[in-house]
Amino acid sequence: MPIYEYRCENGHLFEAYQHIIDPPLEKCKECEASAKRCISRVNLPRGAGVYFFDREHGNRDILHDPTLSDSERSSILSPVLNDLQKNRGG
Numbered sequence: 114m115p116i117y118e119y120r121c122e123n124g125h126l127f128e129a130y131q132h133i134i135d136p137p138l139e140k141c142k143e144c145e146a147s148a149k150r151c152i153s154r155v156n157l158p159r160g161a162g163v164y165f166f167d168r169e170h171g172n173r174d175i176l177h178d179p180t181l182s183d184s185e186r187s188s189i190l191s192p193v194l195n196d197l198q199k200n201r202g203g
C-alpha cells in the first residue's frame with residue numbers, strides 16, 4: 114500500500130497508508146486543520162517515460178545508457194520500434 118505524505122495548514126507533516134483508490138485525508142492528524150496530500154511515495158518506475166531494456170546485455174537501459182552512441186542506440190531500437198508499429202497497426 115502506498116504511503117502518502119500530508120501537510121496541514123499549521124505545518125504538521127504526517128504520513129498515511131492509504132489504498133490508491135481511497136479519498137485523500139482532509140484533516141491533520143495532530144490539530145485537525147485542513148491538510149493536503151503533498152507527496153506520494155509510490156514506487157513508480159523511474160520517470161514516466163518509456164524504457165527499453167537490452168536483455169542480451171545485462172538488461173541495460175538502452176534509451177538512457179550513456180555508454181551507447183546514438184547510432185548504436187538507434188540500431189538496437191529500430192527493430193523494436195518497427196515491431197511496435199506493426200503490432201499497433203494490426
Ligand SMILES: [Zn+2]
Pocket residue numbers: 121122123124125141142143144145146
Ligand atoms: Zn496540523
